[in-house]
Amino acid sequence: MASKKILFIVGDFVEDYEVMVPYQMLGMIGHQCDAICPDKKSGDFVSTAIHDFEGHQTYSEKPGHRFRLNRDFDSVKPETYDALVLPGGRAPEYLRLHARVLEIVCHFAETNKPIAAICHGPQILAAAGVLKGKSCSCYPACQYEVVASGGKYMAPSEGFDSAHTDGNLVTAPAWPAHPAWISQFAKLLGSKIEA
Numbered sequence: 001m002a003s004k005k006i007l008f009i010v011g012d013f014v015e016d017y018e019v020m021v022p023y024q025m026l027g028m029i030g031h032q033c034d035a036i037c038p039d040k041k042s043g044d045f046v047s048t049a050i051h052d053f054e055g056h057q058t059y060s061e062k063p064g065h066r067f068r069l070n071r072d073f074d075s076v077k078p079e080t081y082d083a084l085v086l087p088g089g090r091a092p093e094y095l096r097l098h099a100r101v102l103e104i105v106c107h108f109a110e111t112n113k114p115i116a117a118i119c120h121g122p123q124i125l126a127a128a129g130v131l132k133g134k135s136c137s138c139y140p141a142c143q144y145e146v147v148a149s150g151g152k153y154m155a156p157s158e159g160f161d162s163a164h165t166d167g168n169l170v171t172a173p174a175w176p177a178h179p180a181w182i183s184q185f186a187k188l189l190g191s192k193i194e195a
Contacts, residue, residue: 004082004189008035009101009124015089016048016064017175018118022085023067025182029191034071034081038098041072049089051119051174053160058141059174061090073100078107083189088119088139088174096127105130109168114188116170118181122146125169137164137171 006026010019019035027033037046048064078084084105086092095101101124108115109130117125122138123145125131131151138146143153154164156173163172163180170188172181186193 002190004031004191005080006031006033006083006085006189007076007078007081007104008033008085008087009037009095009104010035010046010067010069010087011037011091011095012046013049013090014046014067014087015119015175016050016067017178018087018089018121019048019067020065021175021178022087022116022182022185025178026085026186029186029193031189031191033085034076035067035069036071036073036076037069038073038095038101040069041074042070044069046091051089053174053176076104078104079111081108081113083114083185084108084116085185086115086117086121086124088117088121090120092120092123096124102128112168114168114170114185116181116185118172118177119174122151122171125149126151134169135164135166136169137162137173137177139173 045066051059105128126145126149135152137154160174160176
């Protein structure tokens, strides 16, 4: 398996599991993972949030970890990357307002490179206008943005543990889907994982 360069776009209050787990798992199977955030540089941190499903009408939120960035946002060149990851949490709701974030996302969509988005991450895809004609899973509260941007909403399994692949796009509703989401993304990357 050839190592791939994977770009993560994150921001403060990105969902902790949705950035930490794929970042570590994809690194473990040999890929280079680089994380960027608008207005931040390599060595800076973003604060994460832990979202859990505890029986309330929506998820609960608790403070997470500090996640260290390893690339400068201003100098990143998306053409040097093979794939893109958009974690969820609260970060996507403001990251989608940043023009350069949307340009980067459009590069990956237009060049048909693998894109993995989870939870609220598809909010960025909708804002970038790259969901037209695509089927997409996401946290249920984001389904209207998927549909309004021309995508087809794929409802999650009851336990939020399902993922969906449509061409170069792998999406999932929340971190309980990590085994399915990361497995499907790894296949798009050409990764072979031995049991």
